[in-house]
Amino acid sequence: MDKKYTIKDIAKMAGVSKGTVDRVLHNRGKVSPTALEKINEVLNVIDYEPNLIARNLKSTKVYRICVLLPDPEIDSYWLPCVNGIQEAITEFKAYSVVIETHYFNPESTKSFLNTNENIIKQSPDAVLIAPLFHKETLEIVKQYDELNIMVNTFNNQIEGESIKSFVGQDLYKSGRVAASLMNLILTDGQIAIIHIDESLKNAVHMQEKEKGFRNYFDEKKISGFSLTTLKLKHPNVETKFLAFVEENPNLKGIFITTSKAYQIASILSSIKTRKIAIIGYDLVEKNVNFLNQGLVHFLIHQNQKRQAYLGVSTLVEHFLFRKDIPETILLPIDIINVENASFYVS
Amino acid sequence: MDKKYTIKDIAKMAGVSKGTVDRVLHNRGKVSPTALEKINEVLNVIDYEPNLIARNLKSTKVYRICVLLPDPEIDSYWLPCVNGIQEAITEFKAYSVVIETHYFNPESTKSFLNTNENIIKQSPDAVLIAPLFHKETLEIVKQYDELNIMVNTFNNQIEGESIKSFVGQDLYKSGRVAASLMNLILTDGQIAIIHIDESLKNAVHMQEKEKGFRNYFDEKKISGFSLTTLKLKHPNVETKFLAFVEENPNLKGIFITTSKAYQIASILSSIKTRKIAIIGYDLVEKNVNFLNQGLVHFLIHQNQKRQAYLGVSTLVEHFLFRKDIPETILLPIDIINVENASFYVS
DNA sequence: TTATTTTGTGTGTTCGAGCACATTTTTTGT
DNA sequence: ACAAAAAATGTGCTCGAACACACAAAATAA
Secondary structure: OOOOOOHHHHHHHHOOOHHHHHHHHOOOOOOOHHHHHHHHHHHHHOOOOOOHHHHHHHOOOOEEEEEEEEOOOOOHHHHHHHHHHHHHHHHHOOOOEEEEEEEEOOOOHHHHHHHHHHHHHOOOOEEEEOOOOHHHHHHHHHHHHHOOOEEEEEEOOOOOOOOOOEEEOOHHHHHHHHHHHHHHHOOOEEEEEEEEOOOHHHHHHHHHHHHHHHHHHHHHOOOOEEEEEEEEOHHHHHHHHHHHHHHOOOEEEEEEOOOOHHHHHHHHOOOOOOOOEEEEEOOOHHHHHHHHHOOOOEEEEOOHHHHHHHHHHHHHHHHHHOOOOOOEEEOOOEEEOOOOHHHOOO | OOOOOOHHHHHHHHOOOHHHHHHHHOOOOOOOHHHHHHHHHHHHHOOOOOOHHHHHHHOOOOEEEEEEEEOOOOOHHHHHHHHHHHHHHHHOOOOOEEEEEEEEOOOOHHHHHHHHHHHHHOOOOEEEEOOOOHHHHHHHHHHHHHOOOEEEEEEOOOOOOOOOOEEEOOHHHHHHHHHHHHHHHOOOEEEEEEEEOOOHHHHHHHHHHHHHHHHHHHHHOOOOEEEEEEEEOHHHHHHHHHHHHHHOOOEEEEEEOOOOHHHHHHHHOOOOOOOOEEEEEOOOHHHHHHHHHOOOOEEEEOOHHHHHHHHHHHHHHHHHHOOOOOOEEEOOOEEEOOOOHHHOOO
């Protein structure tokens, strides 16, 4: 039978007191060889699993976890993360965990560093960081390491041996997925890879996607396509893009590496004469609207909500239930079109 | 501050004993209006959340949950479910829950009923059923209702007011998703909708998918396509299918409504002269192999593992944490091609 | 041999909710 | 007015792990 054994059971079986069993289990010394052997004998026979409930009941320690991400009011890309964090808060509200969210300005490394200082003042047990700035992240992680504060990262992967865990997506592969879909929609023609981002802070982010996208076409040796990269920045997006479309009459497809596909779709909707396929990222409302209108063909779902949720929950479960924190959690690259979109928006 | 209040705290604040507070919280009567008001006043001010850990520690009741599904040795479609159930067992092994799996022969209604009898003998607190047989399911659910045993269903949706909760996918919509992908691969020609199933027990299942698939083409008024339905049964699959391909030179695409796409792909791989697109269901190993070879274009992921996991975990969380059981959980219809498949196979 | 560490072992309390039971207060009946 | 019943309230124990502390049994020193 799958009876649950308690420390008391073990003590009785070994003919010692529960205190001695406890000392053996946590090897905090002061146990005679005789007692040790007797207890180990019992432990070898039965399958002891400590009751996590009782363990957590006793400990009065309140674990504090801080999440650091860009202010969703500045970049709405991060809005789903807030929901994911909220979900984790709700799930663990019954336990002695406090989860705090801190925002920084994604345009400012200074804001990033300042917010980190504030977090350190809270002396949390762990932090979950969206590491937008490479160099600054490595610096700050070193600080956390020295203070013995556990660090988890999400959204974009930062190289560095001090970074021990990450939740996110394989961006290179997501570029390849986009390419495979584009190759299905089109048979030939010019394809533009467009990076739209006011702050080019997540350049690596977008480059990885482009690499994957280009690599797919290179590897397959598919002829008939020509790929062009286009970088658009805030005030001139429309004028520059319209000029580009004008200059390239053979443009048949567009791959947008950020969540701003709706900007391009909106501009294109005014040019009824051209039929251009669009593939973008993220199920933000405006993107889904254009998906429903048929102007955007596919969206790749980055599932930020789940990223944030998993980032927090792995930390919480580490403290509460002593679970290991996985080195990398790669979320699937969800392919979204107008038919299945409704199941992903939450 | 976000201090966690205990019953004792409330008692002190309201000037009563913890017993009285307990009676108010669980409204088990015998409380004077005066005390009730005092306690409610306190409860309105503070935000009391009972400590689930302490609650579960006390209760010695062991909840028993039985899962009923077809024997995966007979139909390997169900293998991922076993993993999903195993995942739930691991997650909840620290709690006083026992999760038992029972198999039935999917070809035999008698086996289905017999296994249910066995489950009833175990007098579980809840069951999760894969309700393959419509009529028999309704009967058995009535029995469970009378015995006050909670019932949850997964995989295929059964109509009936006694069925209170379901975890699965919208099959009609998944047919539409398949159609939209087919419409992307092909521009015209004949498309076959193939049902392969030794036992035609899940006919409704497959019909829903076909309906969705056909509806997509009907609704869009796309000309140039002709749809044909083909039913193939075990010993004659190859001969009948080959004859069909022979007779229909314009056949360009095949939609297989079961997880047996690999059977068709395998037969087609011998006919090198014909280029026919295949869309099927489920990430079984053989299907993924043909996906990698480029013979299968898309697979729709039904995510049986997660279906089973969620089916069990909602029940467990209902008992342990008093969470509500959602009426229907519709999992997203994941679109899989060769580029993103690796992220979904577990 | 007796005093004094050192080492080993057992006992008892804590955590918070839940519930049985004891005790007090109020109400009802005569 | 007083007993008896009913209602209201408080007390105390339980669950299992963790750990402090008390105590006992050897080991060493004087």
